[in-house]
Amino acid sequence: MNTQKLVGVGVFLIAVFGIVPWLISVTGRWDFYYTLTSVALLSIASAGVWLTFYIGRINIGQGAYALAGGYVSAILTTQAGFSFWATLPLAGLFCAGLSILIGLPILRLRGVYFAMVTLVLTEVGRLAALALPVTNGAKGITSIPLPGELSIFGLTLIPDFATLENPKLAFYLVAAFLMVICYAALYRIVNSRLGHLCRSLQQNEELSASIGVNTAYLRVLAYSISSFFGGIAGAMFVAISQSIYPSSFQVTDSVNFMLNCFLGGLGYVFGPMLGTLMLYFGWDLLFTAGRFQLLIYSSLLIILMLFLPNGVLSLFERKGGRK
Amino acid sequence: MTPILQVKGVTKRFGGLTANNDISFDVAEREILSVIGPNGAGKSTLFKLIASFLRTTSGEVLLKGRRISNLAPHKVARLGVVRTFQETTIFRSMTVRENIIVAHHLRSKASLLGFFLGTKQARSDEAEFGASADEIIDFLGMGAIRDEFASNLPQGHLRALGMAIGLATNPTVLLLDEPFAGMNHDETMRMVANVRRLRDERGVTVLLVEHDMPAVMKISDRIVVINFGEKIAEGTPAEIQANEKVIEAYLGSEDAAIGM
Numbered sequence A: 001m002n003t004q005k006l007v008g009v010g011v012f013l014i015a016v017f018g019i020v021p022w023l024i025s026v027t028g029r030w031d032f033y034y035t036l037t038s039v040a041l042l043s044i045a046s047a048g049v050w051l052t053f054y055i056g057r058i059n060i061g062q063g064a065y066a067l068a069g070g071y072v073s074a075i076l077t078t079q080a081g082f083s084f085w086a087t088l089p090l091a092g093l094f095c096a097g098l099s100i101l102i103g104l105p106i107l108r109l110r111g112v113y114f115a116m117v118t119l120v121l122t123e124v125g126r127l128a129a130l131a132l133p134v135t136n137g138a139k140g141i142t143s144i145p146l147p148g149e150l151s152i153f154g155l156t157l158i159p160d161f162a163t164l165e166n167p168k169l170a171f172y173l174v175a176a177f178l179m180v181i182c183y184a185a186l187y188r189i190v191n192s193r194l195g196h197l198c199r200s201l202q203q204n205e206e207l208s209a210s211i212g213v214n215t216a217y218l219r220v221l222a223y224s225i226s227s228f229f230g231g232i233a234g235a236m237f238v239a240i241s242q243s244i245y246p247s248s249f250q251v252t253d254s255v256n257f258m259l260n261c262f263l264g265g266l267g268y269v270f271g272p273m274l275g276t277l278m279l280y281f282g283w284d285l286l287f288t289a290g291r292f293q294l295l296i297y298s299s300l301l302i303i304l305m306l307f308l309p310n311g312v313l314s315l316f317e318r319k320g321g322r323k
Numbered sequence B: 001m002t003p004i005l006q007v008k009g010v011t012k013r014f015g016g017l018t019a020n021n022d023i024s025f026d027v028a029e030r031e032i033l034s035v036i037g038p039n040g041a042g043k044s045t046l047f048k049l050i051a052s053f054l055r056t057t058s059g060e061v062l063l064k065g066r067r068i069s070n071l072a073p074h075k076v077a078r079l080g081v082v083r084t085f086q087e088t089t090i091f092r093s094m095t096v097r098e099n100i101i102v103a104h105h106l107r108s109k110a111s112l113l114g115f116f117l118g119t120k121q122a123r124s125d126e127a128e129f130g131a132s133a134d135e136i137i138d139f140l141g142m143g144a145i146r147d148e149f150a151s152n153l154p155q156g157h158l159r160a161l162g163m164a165i166g167l168a169t170n171p172t173v174l175l176l177d178e179p180f181a182g183m184n185h186d187e188t189m190r191m192v193a194n195v196r197r198l199r200d201e202r203g204v205t206v207l208l209v210e211h212d213m214p215a216v217m218k219i220s221d222r223i224v225v226i227n228f229g230e231k232i233a234e235g236t237p238a239e240i241q242a243n244e245k246v247i248e249a250y251l252g253s254e255d256a257a258i259g260m
Helices: A004-028 A033-052 A062-079 A084-107 A110-132 A167-191 A194-201 A205-210 A215-241 A249-265 A271-307 A314-320 B044-048 B071-077 B096-109 B114-117 B121-137 B155-168 B183-204 B213-219 B237-242 B244-249
Strands: A150-152 A155-160 B001-014 B016-026 B032-036 B058-061 B079-081 B173-177 B205-209 B221-225 B232-234
Touching: A004 A167, A004 B032, A033 A062, A033 A155, A033 A167, A033 A194, A033 A215, A033 A249, A033 A271, A062 A084, A062 A110, A062 A249, A062 B044, A062 B121, A084 A110, A084 A215, A084 B001, A110 A249, A167 A194, A167 A215, A194 A205, A194 A215, A194 B096, A194 B114, A194 B121, A205 A215, A205 B071, A215 B155, A249 A271, B001 B205, B016 B044, B016 B058, B016 B205, B032 B044, B032 B213, B044 B079, B044 B173, B044 B205, B058 B173, B096 B121, B096 B155, B121 B155, B121 B183, B121 B244, B155 B173, B155 B183, B183 B205, B183 B213, B205 B213, B213 B237, B221 B237, B232 B237, B232 B244, B237 B244
Parallel strands: B032 B205, B032 B221, B079 B173, B173 B205
Antiparallel strands: A150 A155, B001 B016, B001 B058, B221 B232
16 A cells, blocks of 8 residues: 555545544534434445446345344344344344345346346345334334443443433444445455456456356355445444334435445445445435425436446546556 | 367257267367367357356266366366457456456465455465566567556457466466457467467467468367368368368368468
8 A cells, every 4th residue: 555545544534533523513513423424324335236336236236235234133132132233243244144145046147137136125125024023014123222332351342322422423433433444345355356356257257257267156255245234234224223114225225325336436446435425415405406306316417427427536537547 | 199188979959959069079288279160160169168168968078087068167267278269358447467467366375365364375376476477478479568458459469368368377278269360460470379389388288269271270280170060070281171071161262261
């Protein structure tokens, strides 16, 4: 990693963990914590979708895994007495396992066929949550306790959220921390051999197989990592809203995860993060437009995709040369 | 002459169409063998069967006596039989060097997790791949286009890149699908020399499908001729040129095409 990148990472971390909380406490806009926490979590789920794009698959099914992750966490905390912090990785692992089972057959599909199947997946998730007894149907699971204390060998890493006077800040910090970890992992994947092989899959699966890449294994691996991200994002969301319903993550959310990737740029690891931020704030800013909100919003998206097919981050590339 | 690759009674049917019918021949170690035949004769199907991209209807392909037909393609590649493609199949949005480095996959000793964590083995693998890629680039005289994106390359270079990708896997048997197609005379001659050096300097056995008859006659130790999915002749270039069945298959203006 060169110094320029290190400085960039440093500035980003200071902005996220220092400047943002400081600005919010100065301006008193505490509601921004919720917004930014959402952005952080949504961008984790979007990062997963981005990874499936990276192996050449259009994934419109991330909502299903976010929902599954949310339910796993909710059920384990309310019915089995698990600590939320234990359910967070478990939700991710559950989704990764689930996605291996689902991915094995459907990852053989390509292009629009894969996209169609994943689109249906979100709807299947919603209907399953409605029908299963363990998810409590349409009533969902409510009054989920706030995350408790996380300590290792008597050392308190994270205090009990219920005792905090400002749980919003705590949620923001945890979500931002998770986001940083996930994107660091994603960056590492993309810039290691694993990423090169993913790109080889994206560009030509047949050739990949002929140079000895186990394409089926690699596709499932990438998809399960992607779903892991979806699962932990969903679980974290549930902890914040303290409730989950079959409609907590819907087809619209799945589509948004994909749009975040498109908007930020499919060629850039940090594309989905930027895309999520822009889409989320863009939508909120257009609130003043009243009933024209959706019309303006979607027109803007179409224009962006027409003129910046490689995402917003491609704007910077022309100036600075290839990254 | 010990056969390294044996094709034994290979048959492939697509529904009612028989693309390959009971084809048998042996390939000796360090041999350059060409498969020729008119359009639609079933040459490419045969290649796909050998590299196990298609399943045989009956018959089998043996590598050093071990059956490789109907294994997964990546396993066949692992055993040393690697196919390059008829279409200019490359990784388009990677540079020449990146293409070749990725193709070193089979040589990696570190696991994918190792690469993710950047272990010592992974780093030494990466360094080795880079060095080996540079060596292949020099070997094929592609130094000038090392960092060019593959999507910007002209036909001739693409074919060379295809071969470089095949070479990076360290194959025992390399299957070249129309390596000279779309090349001018000079490029073809350079490529012919490269294929020879592959065999002479790296000990690779080469099997190729090609339409460019002068090149085939020049390069091949032996030739197998296929027509309507059946093998009609096998022999040295001189024998093939004199074979009546072959002349008949290439009737008319094709007399000139097989170099007579």
